[in-house]
Amino acid sequence: MSITLQDIEVILGILVDGLPVTGSTAKQWNVVCRELLGHEPPPVIPNSNKSTLTGARIKYKWLDEQFPAPPAADAGDEVVHQHAHYHILVRMGALLFMDKSADQVSLLPLQLLNPISNARRYSWGSAALAWLYRQLCSASKKEVMQIGGALLLVQLWAYSRFPQLCPIVRPPLPPVHSGPLAIRYVH
Incomplete structure (x- = not known):
């Protein structure tokens, strides 16, 4: 038994068809931030965490400090897009592409969201599953103490495959008419 692309699509409702999620890592990321988020991070401090x-x-x-509140009601399209980029990036980093640091997010997906309408063109589910497998492989080493990846998917997959593990005790659920299977576990 293993988590598959079908599980990602059915459980989380994330697209698995589309272009591969690939891009350049050799970018000036401060410039990408300025262009797509409207804010440029402070200069890098060499050899410093x-x-x-x-x-x-x-x-x-730092990202949260730049976007402390929703945009104003009369904000222009550029500001709305910057906020959308921020929210999508943070959600992707927290749900699909989480790493062990838990205090940083990868900017790699951001380059594929320009323009923001490009998001539907990519197979985010395939990328999330590949990242999860990589994180599970790394976590299998005896010296590793943490794990990353789409852990919400792992938990929901376990609940759906092994219902006795599910901590939620309810009467039989009504059929889910639309949306991902994960809706079952939302109160």
């Missing part, structure tokens, strides 16, 4: 931007990874804390 206090840098906001390290390679293609940026600290959640």
Whole structure:
């Protein structure tokens, strides 16, 4: 038994058909942030773990400080797109492409969201499953103490395959008419 692409699509409702999620890692990520998020992170501090931007990874804390509130009702399209980029990036980093640091998010998906309408063109489910398998493989080493990846998917997959593990005790559920299977576990 293993988590499959079908599980990602059925359980989380994430697209598995489309273009592969690939892109360049050799970018000026501060420029990408300025163009798509409207904010440029502070300069990198060499040999320091206090840098906001390290390679293609940026600290959640800095991102959250740049977007403390929703855009104003009369905000222009550019500001709305910047906020949308921020929210999509944070959700992807927290749900699909989580790593062990838990305080940084990869900017790699951001390059595929320009324009934002490109999001539906890509197979995010395939990329999330590949990342999850990589994280599970790394976690199998005896010295590793943490795990990353789409752990919500792992939990919901276990609940659906092994109902006795599910902590929620309810009467039989009505049929789910639309949406991902994960809706069953939402109160």
